[in-house]
Amino acid sequence: MIDGIKQRGVVGKGGKIEILSSELPEGTPVKIIVLVESFALDETDYLLANPANHQQLLQSIESAKNPDTLVMISAEDWHEKYRV
Numbered sequence: 001m002i003d004g005i006k007q008r009g010v011v012g013k014g015g016k017i018e019i020l021s022s023e024l025p026e027g028t029p030v031k032i033i034v035l036v037e038s039f040a041l042d043e044t045d046y047l048l049a050n051p052a053n054h055q056q057l058l059q060s061i062e063s064a065k066n067p068d069t070l071v072m073i074s075a076e077d078w079h080e081k082y083r084v
Contacts, residue, residue: 008037 005021012018017034024030048054063069073081 005019005023007019007021009017009019019032047057
């Protein structure tokens with residue numbers, strides 16, 4: 001038996017949503033969760049859309065991989081500095 005099905009769809013007339021699967025026998029009890037897709041750009045997609053931002057983000061990722069460029073701070077120092 002399958003554990004889950006992921007499908008994309010569009011809400012039809014009257015709010016009707018259909019899920020079609022030959023893997024689900026008639027009468028199978030299911031729980032349904034509906035996740036509504038946002039039409040807004042994902043923040044990462046937005047930032048990567050600009051070539052200059054894209055290059056800066058890639059450079060920042062590479063810099064973060066280099067332990068010589070990292071700044072280490074203890075939890076105690078962080079709490080003291082930022083009063084958290």
